[in-house]
Amino acid sequence: MILDPSADDRLDRAFMALADPVRRGIIARLSRGPATVNELAEPFAITKQAVSKHIQVLESAGLVTRTRDAQRRPVHLDAATLEALTAWIDRYRLIHEQQFRALDALLAQDPGHDAAASVALDVPIEHRGDTPSAGQQTGPITKETGQ
Amino acid sequence: MTNPVTITAPEGLPFIDIEREFDVPVAAVFNAHRDPELVKQWLGPNGYEMTIERWDFVPQGGYRYLHTQPGGEEAYAFNGTFHSVRENEFAIQTFEYEGFPDVVAIESLRFEDLGGGRTRLSIHSTYPSLEARDGMIQSNMELGVREGYERLEGLLAA
Numbered sequence A: 001m002i003l004d005p006s007a008d009d010r011l012d013r014a015f016m017a018l019a020d021p022v023r024r025g026i027i028a029r030l031s032r033g034p035a036t037v038n039e040l041a042e043p044f045a046i047t048k049q050a051v052s053k054h055i056q057v058l059e060s061a062g063l064v065t066r067t068r069d070a071q072r073r074p075v076h077l078d079a080a081t082l083e084a085l086t087a088w089i090d091r092y093r094l095i096h097e098q099q100f101r102a103l104d105a106l107l108a109q110d111p112g113h114d115a116a117a118s119v120a121l122d123v124p125i126e127h128r129g130d131t132p133s134a135g136q137q138t139g140p141i142t143k144e145t146g147q
Numbered sequence B: 001m002t003n004p005v006t007i008t009a010p011e012g013l014p015f016i017d018i019e020r021e022f023d024v025p026v027a028a029v030f031n032a033h034r035d036p037e038l039v040k041q042w043l044g045p046n047g048y049e050m051t052i053e054r055w056d057f058v059p060q061g062g063y064r065y066l067h068t069q070p071g072g073e074e075a076y077a078f079n080g081t082f083h084s085v086r087e088n089e090f091a092i093q094t095f096e097y098e099g100f101p102d103v104v105a106i107e108s109l110r111f112e113d114l115g116g117g118r119t120r121l122s123i124h125s126t127y128p129s130l131e132a133r134d135g136m137i138q139s140n141m142e143l144g145v146r147e148g149y150e151r152l153e154g155l156l157a158a
Helices: A005-017 A021-030 A037-041 A048-060 A079-085 A088-109 A115-120 B026-034 B036-042 B130-144 B147-157
Strands: A064-066 A075-077 B005-008 B015-022 B049-055 B061-068 B075-086 B090-097 B104-115 B118-126
Touching (some): A021 A048, A021 A075, A048 A064, B026 B118
Antiparallel strands (some): A064 A075, B005 B015, B015 B118, B049 B061
């Protein structure tokens, strides 16, 4: 079970798309069956244009599709993408994605901080900046690629 | 754009491999793991407060921390020992979620200097069994889901 980066991007888009309450509402409505833009706009106090924009976001995230039915162009839920979001490995990945992005942000804040800087911080918990060498044993080896 | 995370969970083996690159030097990534003041700024799910009771990122050191939802009563506690720590290079730690006591994973973290101010972090986790791997991750999920996720599941179940 390997998630390639393009799958990561797709999931990211899906989760970003679902971060908005209107779009979650649209997904909820579509889970009961296809609907037109007009029908989808009804429960929301926003313009049809705004609803169309939300649908475009959902569409580019692969969560919904629009058929070529010229009259109605109903919007359908893409169940496969939603199912993918419920796989534990993807959720696990998202947790790490989120953590690593937080780490990115932290490191970007202070790109110059290094081992010396940490000692200068007022840290209530005892920890030492120096880490004695654990010797030359290699320990468990993580399989690595590209090394 | 952000760097992708690669996660591999092999079929039939209780391992998980995580790989991620960072656009900063290895010392910065290592330090963000060593310094508890930095650790609590990134480790753990959004929207949870992290309280570190102990964080000695040294050989034969150890840690314990809690994730608490603001205003929530429930705290999720995690602990472990740091078995090996080699600066800017390598660490082995154990990991125990106290909601599942005695199910302990062993994680090796490799910090790799890629040159040009870039770093690769590779984490290899070994669980006592496949069931433990999946169970621990599931419980981790309870904490880690993004805000919209539970709502999404609610929607899909409706």
